[in-house]
Amino acid sequence: MNLELFIAKKIHFNKDGRKKVSPPAIRIATLGVALGLAIMIISVAIVVGFKHEVSGKVIGFSSHIQISGFSNNSSFETLPIGVSDSLQAALKQNPEILYIENFATKPGILKTDNEFLGIALKGVDKNYDWSFFEKNLLAGVPPHLSDSAISNEILISHYIANKLHLEAGDQILCYFIDDNIRARKFEITGIYQTNFTEYDKLFIIGDVRHVQKLNRWGTDQFSGIEVKLRDFSKLDEVTENLYFDLMNCTDRYGEHYFVRSVRELNPQLFNWLDLLDMNVWVILILMAVVAGFTMISGLLIIILERTNMIGILKALGATNYSIRKIFIYISIFLVGKGMIWGNIIGILLCLLQAHFKLIKLDPDVYYIPAVPIELNFGYILILNISCLVISLLMLIGPSYLVSLIRPAKSIKFE
Template identity: 25%
Template sequence: MELFVALRYLRGKRKIGFISWITYISAIGVCLGCFVLVVALSIANGFEKEVRDRIVGTLAHAKVLKHNSQPITEYQTLRDYVLDHPQVIGASPFISGKGGIEHEQVQDGIMFTGVDPELEHTVTEISQSIKRGQFFLDTLKSRRGRDFPGVVLGTGLANRLGVDEGSEVVLMSLATEEGELDPVPKMGRFTVSGVFQTGMHEYDANFVYVSIASAQNLLNMEGVEGIQIKTTNLFRADRISANVRDYLGGYPYSVVDWQTQNRSLFEWMKLERLVIFIVISLIMVVAAFNIISSLIMMILEKRKEIGILMGMGATSGSIMKVFMLNGVVVGFIGSTLGVLMGLGLCLIQYHYQVIPLPGDIYFISKLPVLISSFDVIAIYISANVICWLATLYPAWKASTMLPAESIRYE
């Protein structure tokens, strides 16, 4: 009975036609809020996935290091031992350092990484990101006909320096030449063998790859800094790397995973998604106020009918259910339509990529979307809960009316 009366009131005729229009507008508000939330959060998820894929493609899942930045001299033995771990599917030694690069009086600061080109592809995808040239770090002939070790640069750095394959560059580290009275930075001349593009501006503008031998020479270092590893599960890299540390016996070894290295970036993305959810949810809150106002006007308009129903034996609980169902139905219709429309648009973009992005500004050419079932369910439940809460006070006031008072002035 309660649902039947609630639906009759929703359709509304004659005197309450205007009230019904407010109810419809409330449903549109809920629909719009759900639609925008589904689309916005799916886009945020899509960008997060794209950023994560590019970070993991450039960096290994985790790194095995020694405490106090001590070099690892027996790194081949350590690599073989790490590879015996059942959850490690790739391992490669590396050395990282800070320095500068120069080409024809143009200088810039860089982060250089020494890697084994034969093993690097087992832990990262940097060799697959080569845009021009090749991932070659051994001795290479330059355009001037001279032989120097190979170096691979990011596109942003290569463009700033004005270099391409075959160009000669000078790398400088913070280490100094041994035996010099005055400190002189350690330098080395290299031939550009390739230019990579990861899509991440920070990496493309600052990263340089050289061979392990070249990095050791630039840093006056024996051994390597650590071992990069690739795990069986990207999202459990923190637990697996901790397990690898225990597998190695703990001290003096330590580990750092890709999530820890980029914690601030991903925390910012989580905060951004939370802000999006809260701000756009205000649309549904506004719709909830419309539901409250329409119910209050409807109750005032329907005082006579409420009195008659109560006089015929309807309980206060039944009257309260009538007006609660009114708001619940509005929330159900609005949230269902909004979520379905949002999912429809996201699926169209996912499969057909109809919305482009300027590739010269963003690192992708199409708007990325990733639908999260958790987000969709949370949006749907939140919308319905907001609409249900909006009905409580008006429905309670209607249930407390006295039958005689309700029809006295009718």
């Protein structure tokens, strides 16, 4: 029989299961643990959700990895690379690659009777995965692309539609400037809104064959290849492998391949997202310290309350180690109760925000209309274990106060 655990239960609970230690300071200590853990859960859920949402929008526009020509710069007026069947087959055989897509870009000007706006036409083929734009579609449908003929259907953003007063089903002229000015009439089949302003202001999506024809490219020439991975955590590894695999390869036109990850294409954005991790660590450390110190104060109050009992136990032959274990067990009960309430509060608030979007954000600043939440129960388990371990480690020191209590004086203590 574990005598220390038995005594701790007797101190902490009566036969009806109601709590016996009642000072407000004890309740405050338990509340401190509950609020600390709840804030940790909410902070991690928000940051994980925010990083997932923002990076997902960037990846939706440009995929995980882009393979282009060395001579291509940040302009949307690019030089082509030849995409052979053998290159596509080799990429598809890579077990880390989910799928690949050819694309081409061309800057242009959309013009109505009263307005005009500079844009970039992103040309895609019939195998393009529209799932990202379908999730962000406000009206209409994505363009229908086929092998039979060049499609004049395009998808535009809500920003562009508002600027030019356009709706799904409207037709519009787009002018492309090269050696001379050439116009194309497009039909708007759908309007999307990602709230990622930098891209929403710029991109319209249409048939890649328009770009090839405007640039006088061959049917195997594109601005590049977009590569979607199965696992984002292997982004750097796969990018490095592809870079070295294609470093010395050239297409049939003599152009070298250049491999870049989405992190390299958008360094400022991903550096900003990485800074959020530091903010979370600061919050986690502060909350752990606050919860730990509230439990220390609670433990000290319990020990002072039980000074008389400690003296009696020592007079009966109990060791300091044995008495310390009693109070550590009591602390575990208090921390455990605080953690239960912390999980309930934290997860409940996260679920409310995830389903009802109670806290709104300015999408022009944060790229999303509401505070995002992503509950990862692996992270929650780690937070619970860490909170328990840190709290108990911080309680070991104060428990040594037991050794300073003398039986002769403490038995008389009231």
